[in-house]
Amino acid sequence: MGSKQTTLLQGTLDLLILKALGTGELHGLGISRRIEQMTRGTFVVKPGSLFPALHRMEEAGWLSGFWGESENNRRAKFYRLTKAGDAQLEHETEQWTRVATAMTQALKAT
């Protein structure tokens, strides 16, 4: 367990999941590890937040789930982005960049 965890901002989990799946299909643990790696350990997503989010996003049509084999031959549920998911990733990235830029500028202002 990482010692230096930051609380996730509302809405950022979706974006992180979409981003994690942007490079290819992953199972639940894979997504969790990928987020950890992408944020250099700043965000560790626990299953209590991960799975509700995955299921919600699957129901919204952004992700599609399918059953496959993990690297050490376990049957696991994999997720990948749908076309709508791709569009959502693009949309949310753009939105986030705008907010982040604005926030950074605001905090730098004297």
Next chain:
Amino acid sequence: MQLLSRVRSALRNLLRKRQVEAQLDEELRAYAEMMTDERIAAGVPASEARRSVLVEIGGVEQVKQAVRDRRAGVRIELLWQDLRYGVRQLRRNPGFTVTVLATLALSIGANTAIFSIVNALMLRSLPYPHAERLGVIFTRIRGPITSDERHHVNGEQWELLRDEVPALLSAVSGARPTGVNLQAGPHVQYVFQGRVSQRYFDVLAVQPLLGRNFSEIEDRPHGPKTAVLSYGLWRSAFAANPNIVGQPVLLKGEPYTVIGVLPEGATTPLNADLYTALQPTRDGEGGGTNFELITRLRDGATWQEADAQINRVWLARSSRYELHDKPGAQVSYYTVPLQQGQIATLRPQVLALMLAAGLILLIACANLAGLTLVRVLRRTPEVATRLALGASHWQVQRQLWIENLLLALVGGAAGVGVGFVALRGLLLLLPQHFLPVTGVSLDARVLAFTLLISVLTSMLFGMLPALATRRFDLRSAIGTRMSTDSGHLALRQVLIAGEVALTVVLLTASGLLIRTLVHLETLPPGFNPAGVMTARASLDEARYHDAAAFRELLNESIAAMRRIPGVENAAVGLSLPYERALNEGGLVISDGKEAGQSAMAAAVYVTPDYFATLQIPLLDGRAFTDADRPNTQRVAIVNRAFAQKFFHGANPIGRHIDKDMVIVGIVESVEMAPGIDPTAPLTGEETLYFPAAQAESRMLPMIHVWFQPSWIVRTARPVEGLTAQMQHALASVDPDLPFSGFYSMGDVLAKTLAMQRIEVALLSTMAALALVLSAVGIFALVANIVAQKSREIGIRIALGSSIQQAMLHIGASGARAASLGLIAGLVLCTGALRAMRSVLYGIGVYDAPTVLAVVLVLASVTIVATILPTLRIAGIDPAQTLREE
């Protein structure tokens, strides 16, 4: 896109719940196992790895629940859970549930049935294209006598309307469809004939399936005799012969050429089997206001223009019958939509029924509010437990509302069933052609109405308990075992009093109608209706336009009927007692003090034994005899009312009317449906009888279009197969003349009083329903007090109170509420029932026997409803109730 996907997911979550759960379980298990694999690979011992993973996941069940809470369709699932819980709760209290459902089914059923009639009469659009452009004309008269109603028109008015009102396409018809004889194949069939003018079908926008409509040529006086068949008659009597147009059919003993067939489902306000051309004139039938009018607004015209044109041409008429007996009156004409005009006479009755049905619903709501209030209070411990376990007030309220809604919907569905049956019964009660519509059914609008009132009812009866429990004090609710709040008792008593008050109004109203009907049915009829059988036949036949043939038919058929064994006497009359008779407006008294005065009276041709057969007492002078023949002195007999009104009690025998008609006798007035002055459903109207043998050829065709004479036989005792023998007797004289029906005098009376009978039947049913509901309400109130206060009663009995005293103490609360309601109801009656004055005959609005009967009925019902539940007090064991605490 997103929505669609969510709906699909929601459906999957709801319908394939087991599969979705299994997959979630497997997914989480795989997650944990993969994590464990990672740790083992990193060198952690297997058991330690497994333990640490479970700790990190933080409870698999919690994760699953977190997923479930976010799932699509979770609200629906929660609702479903609440519903199932509600059903379980309702099944646990079968007494409550059955009472509520029965109350709802009966009250909603009554409303559904009545509303279907309102719907058919007033809301459903008429079955004609652009029905909103169809109208009828009302006459408004202001002056010494005011009136505002649909008037029939005469020939002059019709011609003016046809030729000088360009804003309207107009048509007239004979007022009612009349029965005529149609020869189809070997049989003579009795069918309903509608007599309509040119353009009648154009006004209704009905295009014939075959052939064409009546044109100006057929509609001319003495024009060709033609007929248009309804689709039903074309199929049944002519086997849907496609070449029927141009063929002659034998109608009324004459060939009529078929010129058209109406399409399937086409109807007219007359609703007849076949139509003939009216051929209206300014004299004869058209000399009086005998035509019914319908109009259609032409394209581009407005109703204002049409009304202005009508007023201009009709007010300039040479002879204004509207002003005959009302000199100086202000007359104006205006158009009313066809549907509204057709039901104008039924409207007050229908709306009164709807009002009564609404009262039933209110009474039911008061009952149900009381019942649910008690139920909610009884569930205080359950509600307290749920609140203590963390349910929100909203969740508790939602559960209560869901149960109410569930009851209302199931009750409403049962109500539709009850309504369907009630409507069937109601329609059986109505005479044929009573409602000016072809069918009354439970259509989508009625079902929507039922759904609406079901939901509304649940709101009304659920609101009170919801308000009562809104501020729910958790601490005191858990502390006390059960609430016996006296504030709620007072509230329930007020509810009961309210419903009793409404019941009193309905009971009194139906009591007054019953008394009216009894009064009308027990009026001294002026003749002896027992042992009389009558049969009617249409003499609207070419061969009986000749007076000699008509006389011969009467003489021979009466002689044949006298030969039937058991028949004491036989006669024929143009109309019967209890019936409406022909109005004769052109009578003028020719001599004596009243010379020159005109006398408007009923006119009836009769054969010599008419008075003897009906046993109408001859007061003075003589009856007609066979010696009164066409070439002898014209004679008449008047009734007592005629003598009183026109001769002011002086002996009229020997006086002359209509120049050369001499009065030879006076008979008792018989009760009949009024044709001149309709102040009551039955009156002894001024009547002039004249011998059928002296009826003139020129008037026979006209009066036989309007009236079908009756053959009357009197038997000492019931004769088996009498009607068949009467038919046989007539057939022996004219095999092509069928009787259209056989009626005892009771049947004739029933037909005349149909409206009163229907009013009584419907309102009494409603009042009985209200009474039952009130009784249930009082019973439930007292029964609940007994249940709630059993401990108090136990203590009272233990302290020496007798069971009777305890019963009295408890029952008093029910009796108090009922008496309060009775008083309030009587007060309400004094105001509300004044509106009934116009439908009451022979009694006043404040009728002591009716009020007394209502008080007695209500008192006995109250006593029974309060005593029954208090009987349980006798079974209370004081020792046991005290131990229970």
